[in-house]
């Protein structure tokens with residue numbers, strides 16, 4: 473076993489030698505003749521315990537103590553003083569000295585104190601080793617959790633992306649419709665001055681709101697006439713299916729109530745839960761009007777796209793019936809009904825797979841638009857009103 477190391481700092485040769493003779497059997501002893509010598513030898517020796525005379529020829533022991541502690545706070549320092557003023561002792565202990573001996577001291581007492589100093593040093597070493605191991609384990613664990621979380625979110629995104637692709641393969645209209653509604657809610661949310669986190673939430677909800685149609689038979693999805701009877705009932709289960717699918721996906725599960733409610737009506741005559749007014753999540757109120765605007769502005773298998781004037785009239789007639797009144801007012805105040813035709817014809821609302829993945833991402837990065845100007849007051853008021861605030 474390697475010997476523990478003791479640095480003895482005393483400007484009296486006789487004292488140094490007697491201590492060396494006393495300790496040399498048990499420890500590796502190094503002698504320093506004054507403060508500067510001690511400071512120079514300290515980094516090479518790296519002692520476990522320092523026996524430090526307070527009165528040195530060149531500097532005060534307290535200065536040496538401060539220097540040593542700044543190099544290694546765990547080294548144990550025993551002060552030796554001829555005049556045990558309480559103030560000096562207090563200061564020394566405050567600066568981290570282990571203990572102090574008053575001259576003249578008993579050699580046995582000195583030996584005993586060095587032993588205790590060494591024991592404490594070893595205890596500190598053991599504790600810091602345990603702490604290091606613990607911290608290392610903790611860091612490793614955190615890294616593993618983070619990497620598992622990011623793998624899970626990637627799988628989630630890939631799964632949803634695969635489901636969306638599957639839906640589009642069965643029903644090309646639904647895939648395009650989801651992207652168009654995403655485009656609409658995003659622009660409508662911007663018009664309303666909603667903050668970036670609400671926009672992200674709405675965009676995600678738009679992307680997945682009709683995902684449940686993957687569970688609806690293909691002949692119903694593509695029927696060239698408006699649905700009725702059992703076909704209509706089957707089709708009306710799609711918000712429930714969308715919500716159930718999303719509820720199983722941790723990162724997107726909070727969207728489940730929104731997608732479930734996207735066919736509810738302000739007057740309580742919607743489906744599947746016949747929610748009315750503010751019982752409908754505010755995001756679903758926005759989603760509902762955007763969903764309807766796109767449905768009317770696009771060609772369907774059972775009819776051609778409706779002109780802008782018809783859509784406007786339809787929205788007015790459904791104000792306070794199908795839609796929240798303020799939603800209708802704000803949609804009509806915007807230029808989105810006109811813009812959606814242009815965007816659709818120009819294909820600017822079609823997203824790349826990469827963009828779709830980004831929308832589904834856990835921590836979407838803010839873009840320049842998000843960091844833009846604060847919305848005008850009127851838009852803020854509209855936002856509060858829309859959110860039922």
Ligand SMILES: [Fe+2]
Pocket residue numbers: 681682710734735763
């Ligand atoms: Fe739908």
